[in-house]
Amino acid sequence: MTITSPRGRTEMHRPDGSPVRVLVVDDESSLTELLSMALRYEGWEVGSAGDGTGAVRGAREFRPDAVVLDMMLPDMDGLAVLGLLRRELPHVPVLFLTAKDAVEDRIAGLTAGGDDYVTKPFSLEEVVARLRGLIRRSGAAAVRSESLLVVGDLTLDEDSHDVTRAGQSIHLTATEFELLRYLMRNPRRVLSKAQILDRVWSYDFGGQANVVELYISYLRRKIDAGRAPMIHTRRGAGYLIKPADPAADARR
Amino acid sequence: MTITSPRGRTEMHRPDGSPVRVLVVDDESSLTELLSMALRYEGWEVGSAGDGTGAVRGAREFRPDAVVLDMMLPDMDGLAVLGLLRRELPHVPVLFLTAKDAVEDRIAGLTAGGDDYVTKPFSLEEVVARLRGLIRRSGAAAVRSESLLVVGDLTLDEDSHDVTRAGQSIHLTATEFELLRYLMRNPRRVLSKAQILDRVWSYDFGGQANVVELYISYLRRKIDAGRAPMIHTRRGAGYLIKPADPAADARR
DNA sequence: CCGCTTCCTGTGAATCGCCTGAGAAAGCGG
DNA sequence: CCGCTTTCTCAGGCGATTCACAGGAAGCGG
Numbered sequence: 001m002t003i004t005s006p007r008g009r010t011e012m013h014r015p016d017g018s019p020v021r022v023l024v025v026d027d028e029s030s031l032t033e034l035l036s037m038a039l040r041y042e043g044w045e046v047g048s049a050g051d052g053t054g055a056v057r058g059a060r061e062f063r064p065d066a067v068v069l070d071m072m073l074p075d076m077d078g079l080a081v082l083g084l085l086r087r088e089l090p091h092v093p094v095l096f097l098t099a100k101d102a103v104e105d106r107i108a109g110l111t112a113g114g115d116d117y118v119t120k121p122f123s124l125e126e127v128v129a130r131l132r133g134l135i136r137r138s139g140a141a142a143v144r145s146e147s148l149l150v151v152g153d154l155t156l157d158e159d160s161h162d163v164t165r166a167g168q169s170i171h172l173t174a175t176e177f178e179l180l181r182y183l184m185r186n187p188r189r190v191l192s193k194a195q196i197l198d199r200v201w202s203y204d205f206g207g208q209a210n211v212v213e214l215y216i217s218y219l220r221r222k223i224d225a226g227r228a229p230m231i232h233t234r235r236g237a238g239y240l241i242k243p244a245d246p247a248a249d250a251r252r
Numbered sequence: 253m254t255i256t257s258p259r260g261r262t263e264m265h266r267p268d269g270s271p272v273r274v275l276v277v278d279d280e281s282s283l284t285e286l287l288s289m290a291l292r293y294e295g296w297e298v299g300s301a302g303d304g305t306g307a308v309r310g311a312r313e314f315r316p317d318a319v320v321l322d323m324m325l326p327d328m329d330g331l332a333v334l335g336l337l338r339r340e341l342p343h344v345p346v347l348f349l350t351a352k353d354a355v356e357d358r359i360a361g362l363t364a365g366g367d368d369y370v371t372k373p374f375s376l377e378e379v380v381a382r383l384r385g386l387i388r389r390s391g392a393a394a395v396r397s398e399s400l401l402v403v404g405d406l407t408l409d410e411d412s413h414d415v416t417r418a419g420q421s422i423h424l425t426a427t428e429f430e431l432l433r434y435l436m437r438n439p440r441r442v443l444s445k446a447q448i449l450d451r452v453w454s455y456d457f458g459g460q461a462n463v464v465e466l467y468i469s470y471l472r473r474k475i476d477a478g479r480a481p482m483i484h485t486r487r488g489a490g491y492l493i494k495p496a497d498p499a500a501d502a503r504r
Numbered sequence: 505c506c507g508c509t510t511c512c513t514g515t516g517a518a519t520c521g522c523c524t525g526a527g528a529a530a531g532c533g534g
Numbered sequence: 535c536c537g538c539t540t541t542c543t544c545a546g547g548c549g550a551t552t553c554a555c556a557g558g559a560a561g562c563g564g
Binding site for chain 3: 466472485487488
């Protein structure tokens with residue numbers, strides 16, 4: 001098993017102050033690497049394993065607070081792995097990775113204990129968001145962080161998916177929602193189109209990079225329409241969101 | 253016997269503030285695991301046993317506030333187990349698990365003492381609800397939590413199964429009732445179709461996921477018909493219930 | 505001010521997810 | 535055993551969503 005330590009900001013901690021630990025189990029090394037990078041960046045400590053045997057060993061040695069588990073492993077059935085994991089770590093919430101077309105009844109019962117799943121191909125934002133939700137609700141994180149993101153007079157609730165600006169409710173589509181969440185989780189910070197594409201769109205997205213521009217445009221229409229703008233373009237660099245400058249409104 | 257502690261929100265407590273304890277007895281480990289997960293998520297401490305002998309030992313050592321007991325155990329008759337349990341824990345309420353075709357009048361006699369039963373295959377919502385009822389009525393829980401769920405002008409009584417909106421009584425079928433209860437126990441929270449399926453339908457349900465859509469549609473006809481809607485679709489994410497926005501009514 | 509690059513956004517097509525009517529099958533009460 | 539209720543499948547339909555494309559606008563360096 002490989003263990004890597006966080007390098008970014010750590011918002012969630014365990015009761016003793018150490019970073020949250022996540023075990024990633026997938027047989028495609030490109031995916032475990034992708035996930036490890038993203039989760040480490042989230043401020044978590046990441047362990048990874050490529051099969052069921054490694055997963056059990058990882059659970060025993062690494063004692064993670066959450067597990068990301070691919071249901072398709074080379075050496076054993078996903079449910080079998082789950083059973084063994086549960087024996088080691090009865091409390092740990094599990095985020096399942098499943099193929100889109102996988103028979104849905106394989107999932108049956110899995111989310112019942114508070115676990116969750118995402119289908120491949122996924123976006124990193126989605127995985128991170130769900131993992132945060134699982135950890136938040138599991139009580140492993142000392143700070144039972146809020147599900148509400150706030151930037152200026154803009155709010156986004158990850159539980160209800162409600163978005164408001166200045167108290168007014170705003171309807172967003174799924175993609176718009178994920179994009180805004182990503183922006184709001186990184187306020188006052190320039191995010192490049194490449195970063196956004198990597199984070200918000202599925203890892204197998206093969207389309208034109210200007211979808212980002214398009215969706216920024218959609219967001220502006222809904223978020224900034226007729227108000228002091230919060231979404232800003234940094235030409236040649238990317239986009240960022242920040243609380244509206246009150247003077248900007250008067251200036252217009 | 254295996255003991256696992258709660259990790260979720262704990263709404264019911266014992267007089268000393270510690271979590272309620274439930275002993276699960278079933279010989280199918282997949283079922284004890286499923287139940288353990290769900291009950292732990294409910295905020296309870298769970299012990300489990302796979303046979304009558306283990307059940308008696310569990311009762312003695314774990315001192316549960318309630319027992320979930322499969323009537324079909326490998327080593328002894330359900331009634332024998334019950335007798336031994338009663339010797340250890342005279343007042344503890346028991347939730348029996350029985351096969352659908354089991355002789356019902358035998359069970360009926362058993363439940364006379366305030367116990368209850370559900371037939372296999374069951375839904376987790378049903379088990380949890382009945383267990384909550386048993387515990388509430390047994391007086392083990394310090395907070396004699398209400399049996400009435402309220403969201404906006406919608407009320408649902410878990411004891412009487414009465415549902416009203418704006419004072420008007422509404423008739424629901426069993427499935428509609430369980431679905432609404434699940435929604436109302438998680439107000440303002442998006443619940444995915446998978447979560448709903450796992451929680452409201454029996455664990456062996458192998459049908460199409462769009463039954464959820466269908467029943468949401470039924471509920472809307474009865475709950476939201478001609479009123480400001482309380483049940484909302486989050487396209488690509490799931491459903492949620494919340495108090496009707498009063499402005500929405502005027503807007504329509 | 506010019507020309508180049510980058511970004512914005514209207515249009516439209518394809519797809520997706522959701523809603524719902526119709527009806528079969530199973531359950532239930534009398 | 536019969537009729538009513540309930541559960542569930544199937545499939546058509548439709549609006550919402552996603553995305554490509556392309557012309558126009560805006561910023562930037564000189």
